[in-house]
Amino acid sequence: MQSELCDMIVTGECLISQDESRPVLTGGVAVAVKEGKVAAFGKRSEVLTEWRSGDVRDLGESLLMPGLVNAHTHVPMTFLRGFADDLPLMEWLTRHIFPVEAHLTREIVALGARMGMYEMMRTGTTSFVDSYLLEESVLETALSMGMRCVGGEVVFAFPSPAYSGMEGAAELYRNHAERFPAGSRVQTALMPHSVYTTNDDVLASCRDLAEELDLMLHIHLSESSGEVAQSCEQHGGRRPVSYAADMGLLSSRSVLAHMVDLTDSELELVARSGAQVVHNPASNLKLASGFARVDEMRSAGVSVALGTDGACSNNTLDMFETMKLAALLSKGSTLDATSMPAADALRMATVDGARIFRTPGLGTLSVGAPADMIALDLTEPNMIPVFNPVSHAVYSASGKDCIMTMVDGKILYEKGCYLDGCYEDTRLALGDLVGWVRDRAAGK
Ligand SMILES: [Zn+2]
Structure with a gap:
C-alpha cells in the first residue's frame, strides 16, 4: 500500500484523543498533520505505515493531547x-485596577497580550477567550503569534479608550466581525463587561448586535455577593441572573463567566437557557468570591468550561493548575471524592471550552479536527510511573511539563524555544513597565 504524504508526523509514548472511539492510546503513538488538521492518529507503527512526511518529530516518552482551552481571561x-x-x-477593581487601566495604550495592551500568549503556549494552552480594553491589539497579536482566540472589546456604560458611546462600540464590532470572522483562528464575540458596569441600553444593544452579527456574547455574571447586592440596588431588586434574563442575555449564544452566587431557581433558569458557564476557581478563591456550584450546574445539564481569569487575579495562566483546582474544589465542596473525576475536568478544559469557538473538532485530536496539540514530558519525576495518562494530565502535571505546543498544525513552542524569536524583547519591555504602573497608581 502506498503511504499518503502529510506535512508533519509527531510521535510520542501515549495519547489522549478525546475521540469517543479511541479515547486513550499507549505503547507508542503518532499523529499525522496535514493542512493544519489532524489527518490521522493512532499506534505509531500504523500511522508511520499509512503516512509519510519530510518532517517527523519524535518527542520520545511524551503524552500527546489536545491543547487546553482557557475560556475566560484578559491576557x-x-x-x-x-x-x-x-x-x-470590588476594592481590587475600583481602587487599584481601574485607575491604572485609565492610562492604557495600544502598545501596553499588545505587550501584555504577548506575554500572556507566551505563558499560555508554554503551559499547554492553545485557545483562549479574551476580553479587554483596546482588544484589537489582542486580536492582532493572536493573529501574528499563531494562537487561537475569541476576543472582544469590553463594553461599559462609561467612556472607553477604544470607542465613544454604544454607537462607536457597534461600529468597532462590525469592523472586527469582518476582520476576524466567525470560525477563523482569531474571531470576535460581544463582551459587555458585567451588569454593574453597563445599563439597560448597553446590554440591549450588545444583545441585538450579537444577533445581527451572529456572535457569541460573553459577560461576567454573579461573580460575588457584592455584585448581587449592587445589582439589586441598581436594577430594581433584581439579582444579576434574573436581570440578565430580563434583558434577553440568557441563550445558547451566551457565555457566563464565574456564576458564583447562584440560587436554585437561577440555576434552573440558566440550565433551561442553554447558556454556557465558565468556572474560574483560582480567581474566585483569590478574590474571596467563593466557589461556583459546578457539580449541580453540570448535573442540571449546563456545559461548564474552565478559565484562569486575568493574570492579576490568579496570578498565572496555567490551565493545568486550573484543571486540578476545579477537580479538588469540587470534591472538597461536595465532600464526595467521586465528584468531577479527572476525565470530566479534562473535558471541561478542552471540549466544553471549545464550544465557544464554534469550530468542529476543536478540543479533540480526532481526524479532521484542527491540529491544536500539546505534548507533556513523561520523563519528569512527577510524571513517573504512568498508570493512567488522564490522571497525570489532571493531577500530576503542571503547565511547565509541556514540551511542545502546536496550533493549526504550526509549532509555536518547543523544548524551551518560542519559535517567533521575540520572547526576550517582550520580557525586557514588560519589566520596564513596572515603574510606569507604580507611578500611575500613585496618581503621578
Ligand atoms: Zn474576568
Missing part, C-alpha cells in the same frame, strides 16, 4: 501580575 493583564494582591473584588 494583557499580565502587565499587572502581582501588582495588587490580597484584596476583595
Whole structure:
C-alpha cells in the first residue's frame, strides 16, 4: 500500500484523543498533520505505515493531547501580575485596577497580550477567550503569534479608550466581525463587561448586535455577593441572573463567566437557557468570591468550561493548575471524592471550552479536527510511573511539563524555544513597565 504524504508526523509514548472511539492510546503513538488538521492518529507503527512526511518529530516518552482551552481571561493583564494582591473584588477593581487601566495604550495592551500568549503556549494552552480594553491589539497579536482566540472589546456604560458611546462600540464590532470572522483562528464575540458596569441600553444593544452579527456574547455574571447586592440596588431588586434574563442575555449564544452566587431557581433558569458557564476557581478563591456550584450546574445539564481569569487575579495562566483546582474544589465542596473525576475536568478544559469557538473538532485530536496539540514530558519525576495518562494530565502535571505546543498544525513552542524569536524583547519591555504602573497608581 502506498503511504499518503502529510506535512508533519509527531510521535510520542501515549495519547489522549478525546475521540469517543479511541479515547486513550499507549505503547507508542503518532499523529499525522496535514493542512493544519489532524489527518490521522493512532499506534505509531500504523500511522508511520499509512503516512509519510519530510518532517517527523519524535518527542520520545511524551503524552500527546489536545491543547487546553482557557475560556475566560484578559491576557494583557499580565502587565499587572502581582501588582495588587490580597484584596476583595470590588476594592481590587475600583481602587487599584481601574485607575491604572485609565492610562492604557495600544502598545501596553499588545505587550501584555504577548506575554500572556507566551505563558499560555508554554503551559499547554492553545485557545483562549479574551476580553479587554483596546482588544484589537489582542486580536492582532493572536493573529501574528499563531494562537487561537475569541476576543472582544469590553463594553461599559462609561467612556472607553477604544470607542465613544454604544454607537462607536457597534461600529468597532462590525469592523472586527469582518476582520476576524466567525470560525477563523482569531474571531470576535460581544463582551459587555458585567451588569454593574453597563445599563439597560448597553446590554440591549450588545444583545441585538450579537444577533445581527451572529456572535457569541460573553459577560461576567454573579461573580460575588457584592455584585448581587449592587445589582439589586441598581436594577430594581433584581439579582444579576434574573436581570440578565430580563434583558434577553440568557441563550445558547451566551457565555457566563464565574456564576458564583447562584440560587436554585437561577440555576434552573440558566440550565433551561442553554447558556454556557465558565468556572474560574483560582480567581474566585483569590478574590474571596467563593466557589461556583459546578457539580449541580453540570448535573442540571449546563456545559461548564474552565478559565484562569486575568493574570492579576490568579496570578498565572496555567490551565493545568486550573484543571486540578476545579477537580479538588469540587470534591472538597461536595465532600464526595467521586465528584468531577479527572476525565470530566479534562473535558471541561478542552471540549466544553471549545464550544465557544464554534469550530468542529476543536478540543479533540480526532481526524479532521484542527491540529491544536500539546505534548507533556513523561520523563519528569512527577510524571513517573504512568498508570493512567488522564490522571497525570489532571493531577500530576503542571503547565511547565509541556514540551511542545502546536496550533493549526504550526509549532509555536518547543523544548524551551518560542519559535517567533521575540520572547526576550517582550520580557525586557514588560519589566520596564513596572515603574510606569507604580507611578500611575500613585496618581503621578
Ligand atoms: Zn474576568
